Amino acid sequence: MYVECPTWCSTDHVAENVRLLEDLSHSGEAADLAIPGGPGYRLLAHARLGLDPFTEDVSERQPYVLVDNQSEPFVLRPVEAEVFADRLEVFAARVRALARSAS
Incomplete structure (x- = not known):
């Protein structure tokens, strides 16, 4: 069965070979939050768009x-993500201030 993807979906559904519609989900590219150190960086968290159009959880049937x-x-x-992003900006400003104090 053909299921149209949102424009932001980066999932290769053919490679996934999903057999049940309930298992089909759409994912966007991740934005990573990384901490420097060690060889390269350490991943603290990532964020991405998601959509599970056939899940039992009705709230996840919307992006x-x-x-x-x-x-x-x-x-x-989306409204919660906006609040989270605002809090990240405050956190970033505080970390920057700490770094300047430490210098």
Whole structure:
């Protein structure tokens, strides 16, 4: 059965070979939050768009932002993602101020 993807979907559904519609989900490219150190960086979290059009969870049948810290995924509605982004900006300003104080 053909299921049209949102324009932002980067999932290769043919390679996934999903057999049940309930298992089909759309994912966008991830935005990574990384901490420098060691060889390269360490991934703290990533965020991506998601959509599960046939899931039993009705709230995930609309696009959402998934923030995953590698131990727990958080599914955010668009308004919640905006609040989270605002809090990230405040956090970034505080980390910058700490770095300047440490210098």
